[in-house]
Amino acid sequence: MLTHWQGRPVLDWAKRWGVPFLEVHHQVSSTNDVLLEMDEVERAPYGVVIAEEQTAGRGRNNTTWYSPDGMGLLVSILLPRLPGVYPYISLILGLAVAQAIEVLGNSSSAKLKWPNDVLLDGAKVAGVLCESSGAWIVAGIGVNICTPKDGFPSEFSTRTSSLEKAFRVQLETSYVAEVLISRLLKLKPIFDYPLSIDQLPSEFHKELSSRDALIGSYVMTQQEGDGIARGINREGALVLERKDGSLVPVISGSVALI
Numbered sequence: 587m588l589t590h591w592q593g594r595p596v597l598d599w600a601k602r603w604g605v606p607f608l609e610v611h612h613q614v615s616s617t618n619d620v621l622l623e624m625d626e627v628e629r630a631p632y633g634v635v636i637a638e639e640q641t642a643g644r645g646r647n648n649t650t651w652y653s654p655d656g657m658g659l660l661v662s663i664l665l666p667r668l669p670g671v672y673p674y675i676s677l678i679l680g681l682a683v684a685q686a687i688e689v690l691g692n693s694s695s696a697k698l699k700w701p702n703d704v705l706l707d708g709a710k711v712a713g714v715l716c717e718s719s720g721a722w723i724v725a726g727i728g729v730n731i732c733t734p735k736d737g738f739p740s741e742f743s744t745r746t747s748s749l750e751k752a753f754r755v756q757l758e759t760s761y762v763a764e765v766l767i768s769r770l771l772k773l774k775p776i777f778d779y780p781l782s783i784d785q786l787p788s789e790f791h792k793e794l795s796s797r798d799a800l801i802g803s804y805v806m807t808q809q810e811g812d813g814i815a816r817g818i819n820r821e822g823a824l825v826l827e828r829k830d831g832s833l834v835p836v837i838s839g840s841v842a843l844i
Contacts, residue, residue: 807837
């Protein structure tokens with residue numbers, strides 16, 4: 587575990603950001619793993635773990651998150667697990683990530699690909715992975731800041747980008763972290779005052795709809811097969827229109843454009 591990071595003591599960053607604890611590591615299997623394996627007495631809501639490199643970074647459905655040394659922000663935050671928000675937490679966090687990215691690039695072009703990817707110019711620049719641990723949600727977020735010297739591996743290259751490529755500017759990892767964590771901490775009222783367990787609040791649903799990268803596209807879903815994406819409903823599900831015109835909610839699994 588590092589005591590200094592990006593030119594400052596780690597304790598100074600924690601104080602500056604207003605988080606109860608901050609761990610920064612050079613290399614870990616994944617930042618989610620660090621929080622998942624942390625003793626209960628060490629945990630505190632909104633505590634943060636950052637790593638410069640992950641050896642086993644992962645996305646949903648055990649997909650790989652490519653996270654080489656120094657190329658991106660790899661961060662996890664510990665959130666109270668509340669039944670009213672857990673079904674939608676990836677969407678709510680995805681909105682916060684999209685908003686932070688727009689601040690970083692002075693842009694208004696970040697889109698969300700249901701259920702947990704953030705896109706710029708149609709390519710993925712960030713993703714969210716939420717995992718439960720007792721009374722907690724461990725929310726892992728990866729943001730591609732730089733493009734690797736040799737490019738992204740072939741299996742990612744056609745659908746993956748970086749802030750550097752999209753905005754044509756070099757960003758310090760600490761600045762990206764500061765803007766992102768600031769946006770995430772604005773979500774604290776959601777956890778302090780639980781939302782309805784039935785539906786996303788209208789303001790979240792409205793913004794999700796305006797950022798929906800899939801709406802009107804022909805897609806293949808893991809759960810319900812192929813069809814046309816018709817938006818995200820108030821329950822946080824992707825609405826799929828089948829060939830017979832019927833509408834079905836997709837509540838889990840992966841989705842891809844075809």
